[in-house]
Amino acid sequence: MxxxxxxxxxxxxxxxxxxxxxxxxxxxxxxxxxxxxxxxxxxxxxxxxxxxxxxxxxxxxxxxxxxxxxxxxxxxxxxxxxxxxxxxxxxxxxxxxxxxxxxxxxxxxxxxxxxxxxxxxxxxxxxxxxxxxxxxxxxxxxxxxxxxxxxxxxxxxxxxxxxxxxxxxxxxxxxxxxPQATVTVAVPCERSGSADLARRVADSPVEATAIQWHGSDQGDRLLVLVEGSESGADARARRLVDAVGGELLAPDDAGAAWEAHAASVRARPADRAVFRFGVIPSSLTGVLDGLEADTGGLTEVTTSPRTGVATVAVPADADVVAAAHRRVADAGGTSSLRQRPAGAELPAFGPxxxxxxxxxxxxxxxxxxxxxxxxxxxxxxxxxxxxxx
Amino acid sequence: MPERTMEAPHGGTGSDAPSAATPPAAVGPELARDFRDVLPADLVITDEVGRRSYECDGLTGFRQVPALVVLPRDAEEVAACVRICARHGVPFVARGAGTGLSGGAMPVADGVVISVQKLRRILEIDVENRRAVLEPGVYNLEISKAAQPHGLYYAPDPSSQQVCTIGGNVAENSGGAHCLKYGFTTNHVLEMEVVLADGSVVTLGGPTGEQAGPDLRGLFIGSEGTLGICTRVTVRLLQTPETVRTVLADFPSIEAAGDTVGDIVDAAIIPAAVEMMDSLSMEASEAATGAGLTVDAPAALIIELDGPADEVEAEFEHLTAICERHGATRLHVPTEAEERQKVWKGRKAAFAAVGRISPDYIVQDGVVPRTRLAEVLTRIAEMGRDAGLRVANVFHAGDGNLHPLVLYSESAGEHDAAEKLSTDIAELCVELGGSLSGEHGIGTDKACSMPVMFSSDDLGVMHRVRLAFDPDSRCNPGKLFPTPRLCGERPGKYQPHPLEEAGVIERL
The missing domain is CATH 3.30.465.10 (Uridine Diphospho-n-acetylenolpyruvylglucosamine Reductase; domain 3)
Known part of the structure; x- marks a missing residue:
């Protein structure tokens, strides 16, 4: 050669x-x-x-x-x-x-x-x-x-x-x-309760553009994005707060909240690999709990409770990553590996x-x-x- | 290879078709026997009368009696039937309800029709995850009916939704009046179980939009039955919008109506639907339905907004102001659901109603960039004048999808001129940067126009992919791709379904 x-x-x-x-x-x-x-x-x-x-x-x-x-x-x-x-x-x-x-x-x-x-x-x-x-x-x-x-x-x-x-x-x-206006509602929420809360958001008539759970320095919370006309988006966001609690974020705070969310998704934590997966939404909490136990703790967790997609960081260990793929596959989902330490030999996909x-x-x-x-x-x-x- | 048979309106099959009395020699009695090993005898149709009822789909000008028809009852039986076809090396055509308008489900002479009409179970309505799991023979509208008690619905609503199947929708990537806002079948199918040409069963897609690896599901959707048969479909369900508002607006000219649509788009409003009708189509529809259309108005728009009340009310005000600015001569805002349905009926019955003002007609389906609507309509009017034929226009103005109706008289010998005009219109759409088809598909009807839109390299690559799925081209052969044998004759006239004439179903 x-x-x-x-x-x-x-x-x-x-x-x-x-x-x-x-x-x-x-x-x-x-x-x-x-x-x-x-x-x-x-x-x-x-x-x-x-x-x-x-x-x-x-x-x-x-x-x-x-x-x-x-x-x-x-x-x-x-x-x-x-x-x-x-x-x-x-x-x-x-x-x-x-x-x-x-x-x-x-x-x-x-x-x-x-x-x-x-x-x-x-x-x-x-x-x-x-x-x-x-x-x-x-x-x-x-x-x-x-x-x-x-x-x-x-x-x-x-x-x-x-x-x-x-x-x-x-x-x-x-x-x-x-859209003329973009408004974010933040609702404090543990990950374990995010599925129920997100469902209440989805069941309300506000038609959110995005519903994401993020654990950050600002605390664990559900972020709900409402987009539309100047008056409409604001009115819908207020109706949502009336229905499920939380607060409308000021524009700067909203920008910071979504930026922190994106930063978690694209993070490159030392000695860890970023694992992205999707499962049927009702299985998401269970799969996350399983991954938490399998890996000794997830970091950089962001989840989309209504689509069933999540991005998490796990130890950059081939066996751990393979087990994570298997767990998602067992739940009928799909997974792939994203950022990882240079040179790490890790399985990119599941079975x-x-x-x-x-x-x-x-x-x-x-x-x-x-x-x-x-x-x-x-x-x-x-x-x-x-x-x- | 399929035989194409042109039929006189009430005549028998043409001379180039094989005898319909007995299956062609290529399909021997062993084939029927093998099918009877996996299906009850009454679900294997070999008699001529039975087979003849599958000879065409909604495009009735293309007819071919198949060698055999089988009616499997579940996914396993479908796979078993496909394996038998594979073993015998015979082609097969999957068939839903046969409502397609491009001859996509026209049988193959020496082949088998695999009908999914007995796979009609809704396997699951999953309220929490907002999805439905369906067998392919489920009617489109049944999905929304089953979801409705939970405040959910299935968004794609092709105009034949009462009688078309989700399996057919997958094959054609069906849209509907509301696809401007909500997208097409491909945007709503999460996962499918598919039987490939060799009888193997695979799952394409997954429980979420998250993909690991290439999107084979998206490739399969809209492939017109040429890549396999789907036997189970998982679709997304959406929440029923809080509010729906509809306006019927008359305009002094087609241009004024077109400019109104442009301004609506510029105002960042995405209506759920924007439909336009010209005076000829309104004249026909009003005579048939009494829906309240203004027959002497040069053009009318039916615009529908849906969504959260806070948004819709403000947008609706803005919308009606735009209509007025463009000289709308009448704004009819139905307040009751019943009144709204009446307006929609006026739109939806238009195709069939054209039969009242013309003995024969052809329904065309083409797409132009929305900003070229006025231009294409002017050109169509000119072409109609040159051909000495009238053309009525009904279209989805929001996305530039035209349905010109070419009116002619068979008895006056106008058939060939009408077909030529219809084809020229579809090809004009391509010339203006659009597409041969927005929703009816290529099928048998437009396969010969494909080289107008795609280069031989484009088509060659599509064919390479087809061979990866189906190396012997046994899935619905002769459709979608132009073949020398196919390309020489022209389609027949449009014949409305009886339900369509009654205004119960419609082809938008």
């Missing part, structure tokens, strides 16, 4: 990207801003790193259509800022946006934030894509209109693909109007689901030599044997 000499290529157009994929033999690792470089499976050493941050900027934005086409390497925060000038937004809010994450990176890692309760993740907002396959094929799917059922929704298969299967070059997104065989077949059809992102979805897509990386 020769000594690997990794070269980084930074294309600035889709044509460049295609040329880079075609011109470079061997394996390719995709890179964006690097905010999730250690998520999912540990990449095998690659011959080339394809830096997608050069493929940046809005391609077309027609505000009246509430859609935008964007190069995948665009920093998400920058995109939101430009859209904000038109009082529009992409209605997702993953924690690592603040660290400079790119649109393509958020998409490839299937990341989402508190607003997933109402808006889902990027998979729910992407209406079209241009992708480049390992053999240089450039393919589009979807289009520029929100309502469109022509052809396969191919874009979806790259959501959560972690840089395998194909390179996302451009995405077309549906936009939402920026392979029955659909893993199908996933391998799809991977074989799109990237038969596993040139892209090799190792990212191991062990579900194992690295090919007998091929040097």
């Amino acid at each position: 020769s000594t690997p000499r990794v070269e980084t290529v930074t294309p600035t157009t889709v044509d460049d990207l295609r040329a880079a994929v075609l011109d470079r033999p061997g394996t390719i690792r995709l890179a964006g801003a690097g905010t999730a470089a250690d998520w999912a499976g540990t990449p095998a050493p690659a011959d080339t790193v394809l830096d997608l941050t050069g493929l940046s900027g809005i391609v077309t934005h027609n505000p009246g259509d509430m859609t935008v086409e964007v190069h995948a390497g665009t920093p998400f925060a920058q995109l939101q800022e430009e859209l904000g000038e038109h009082h529009q937004r992409v209605a997702v809010d993953p924690a690592r946006v603040a660290e400079g994450a790119t649109l393509g990176g958020l998409f490839a890692t299937a990341d989402s934030g508190p607003r997933a309760l109402q808006y889902g993740s990027l998979r729910d907002l992407v209406i079209g894509a241009t992708i480049v396959l390992a053999d240089g094929t450039v393919a589009r799917s979807g289009g520029h209109v929100i309502k469109n059922v022509a052809g396969y929704d191919l874009t979806k298969v790259l959501h959560g693909a972690h840089g395998t299967l194909g390179v996302v070059a451009r995405l077309v997104l549906r936009l939402h109007p920026t 392979a689901p029955p659909s893993a065989a199908l996933l391998r077949a799809v991977a074989t059809s799109l990237d038969p030599d596993q040139r892209l992102g090799r190792g990212r979805l191991a062990p579900w897509i194992p690295a090919p044997t007998g091929v040097s990386a």
